[in-house]
Amino acid sequence: MIFQAFFRSAMIIYFLTPGDDAVEIIGGKDVKPHSKPYMASIQLHRRHVCGGILIKPGWVLTAAHCNLKFKDQNIQVVLGTDSLSRDKDNSVQKLMVKQKFPHICFDSESREHDIMLLQLQTEAKLNKFVNVLPQPKNAWDVNDGTICTVVGWGKTNVKSNKLSDNLKEVNVTIINRAKCNSKNYYNNNPVITRNMLCAGDSKGGKDACQGDSGGPLICKNELRGIVSLEKNCGLRDKPGIYTRITNEYIKWIRKITD
Structure with a gap:
């Protein structure tokens, strides 16, 4: 019993210690289903690269340093899901990016002006699963x-x-x-x-x-x-x-x- 209590305590300490062995959205929890309808997964070749925020039906706000990963490739924005693997649900909208607007003064080393707008080819259809964060x-x-x-x-x-x-x-x-x-x-x-x-x-x-x-x-x-x-x-x-x-x-x- 003493050994089991010690083992449980050791495991708790291990998993809660910050650093290399405890890194996710750290200390986080799953969001309530569809409670963040403004969240966008910005993807290349159906793989998540960066997050984003739907601020208008045709516009997503994100970080300019993400553009270093996108380069000139086709970018897709996935809206209306809490799960990256459930991208075929009826709630999901997949929209291509028409144009990128990284801040002209963005500095990749200092991260000053790390902000970018993505214009979508077609506007998102707003509903209870997809909505804007003003x-x-x-x-x-x-x-x-x-x-x-x-x-x-x-x-x-x-x-x-x-x-x-x-x-x-x-x-x-x-x-x-x-x-x-x-x-x-x-x-x-x-x-x-x-x-x-x-x-x-x-x-x-x-x-x-x-x-x-x-x-x-x-x-x-x-x-x-x-x-x-x-x-x-x-x-x-x-x-x-x-x-x-x-x-x-x-x-x-x-x-x-x-």
């Missing part, structure tokens, strides 16, 4: 300590290329930029600017990971960020970095999509 009208900054939610189909293990089949979500906490830029965190490499948000967990173990790029950061029921940098999945001192939805980006989106 962009915020005002770009207030997100205060330190605010609890937000990140959503995606990211990797379940940093040592594996396997993605999560089911859409997952996890709560993360906003960390102020000064702290995130300090030597105990990113040490200004990269620099977390006013165009970015930093979010994670004080103990680690809650984060986005590869495959979640381009997905939303929801704060107080509004879109406030886009998953940008998630290479250090789940580490306490390397929280996730998100493109912040600023007034500049709101104007940029409206200029392109209106």
